[in-house]
Amino acid sequence: MKFSIATSVALAALPSLTSAHYFFPHLYVNDVKSEEFEYVRRSTQGYQPHFGFDILSSNDMRCNTGSQANAGSTKVASVNSGDTIGFGTNLDGNIQHPGPIQVYMSKATDVSSYDGSGDWFKIYELGANFPMESSGENWLVWGKNRIDFQIPTEVPSGQYLVRIEHLALHRPSGTEFYFNCAHVEVTNTGSALEPSDLVKIPGVYDSTTEGLSPNYSIYSGGTSYPMPGPGVFPSGSEQSATNETSSTTPATSTPTITETPLAAEATGKTGCSSVRKFSRRYHRHN
Numbered sequence: 001m002k003f004s005i006a007t008s009v010a011l012a013a014l015p016s017l018t019s020a021h022y023f024f025p026h027l028y029v030n031d032v033k034s035e036e037f038e039y040v041r042r043s044t045q046g047y048q049p050h051f052g053f054d055i056l057s058s059n060d061m062r063c064n065t066g067s068q069a070n071a072g073s074t075k076v077a078s079v080n081s082g083d084t085i086g087f088g089t090n091l092d093g094n095i096q097h098p099g100p101i102q103v104y105m106s107k108a109t110d111v112s113s114y115d116g117s118g119d120w121f122k123i124y125e126l127g128a129n130f131p132m133e134s135s136g137e138n139w140l141v142w143g144k145n146r147i148d149f150q151i152p153t154e155v156p157s158g159q160y161l162v163r164i165e166h167l168a169l170h171r172p173s174g175t176e177f178y179f180n181c182a183h184v185e186v187t188n189t190g191s192a193l194e195p196s197d198l199v200k201i202p203g204v205y206d207s208t209t210e211g212l213s214p215n216y217s218i219y220s221g222g223t224s225y226p227m228p229g230p231g232v233f234p235s236g237s238e239q240s241a242t243n244e245t246s247s248t249t250p251a252t253s254t255p256t257i258t259e260t261p262l263a264a265e266a267t268g269k270t271g272c273s274s275v276r277k278f279s280r281r282y283h284r285h286n
């Protein structure tokens with residue numbers, strides 16, 4: 001199907017929809033919200049997610065497009081193992097996309113220049129309540145603008161990239177990837193363990209990964225979700241997200257689930273403003 005001028009004009013007329021996308025420029029340390037990009041590497045990706053599988057084989061999958069150039073100007077937050085830290089969204093916008101949150105860490109000799117090419121391990125994951133609902137609101141991240149998680153007491157002392165990742169699964173044709181990296185220096189206050197279940201980024205996911213759309217559909221009423229990537233270090237501890245403002249907007253309608261027109265899909269990477277049926281549901285202002 002050809003991408004028509006009429007479609008492109010119609011899409012250009014919907015800029016406000018995409019502004020309800022988001023990124024994670026704030027780090028919370030000791031319950032204090034840092035400045036935008038104080039401890040988080042600024043990228044050139046802004047609030048738009050990556051869409052589809054291309055990003056899975058790119059080094060940009062680590063800390064996002066253009067972020068390496070800002071590594072040297074990003075501060076390093078001092079934390080103790082066992083501390084709870086968190087990421088906050090831009091403008092405290094609530095996340096209203098269905099999918100998991102995961103947090104990975106990678107050790108650096110000097111995080112202010114580190115490119116993320118070493119080993120990564122997962123320290124946190126936030127999934128869904130079941131059964132899976134087509135509204136998407138059964139995902140535990142729904143309506144949150146701050147994701148808190150513990151630096152495991154077992155994490156060895158040293159500097160790290162801490163990478164938060166949100167996968168949005170509402171588009172039947174592919175996954176949206178939201179991710180940013182913070183700089184931290186961990187002081188281990190207990191007994192450290194060598195991190196296990198190590199992965200590389202890129203490489204941790206590929207086009208066959210079960211928990212990614214289109215391999216996984218949130219519209220099938222599933223009773224489980226195959227969390228992508230490795231297990232949680234040290235042993236899958238239970239953690240939960242908090243909400244800074246509790247200002248979740250209630251749903252006003254149930255979305256009509258249809259396949260996305262190919263022409264709209266052709267606009268690809270700029271996000272899901274092209275998917276009207278889902279846009280109305282997931283891309284509201286807060």
Ligand SMILES: [Cu+2]
Binds near residue numbers: 021049168176272283
């Ligand atoms: Cu979106």
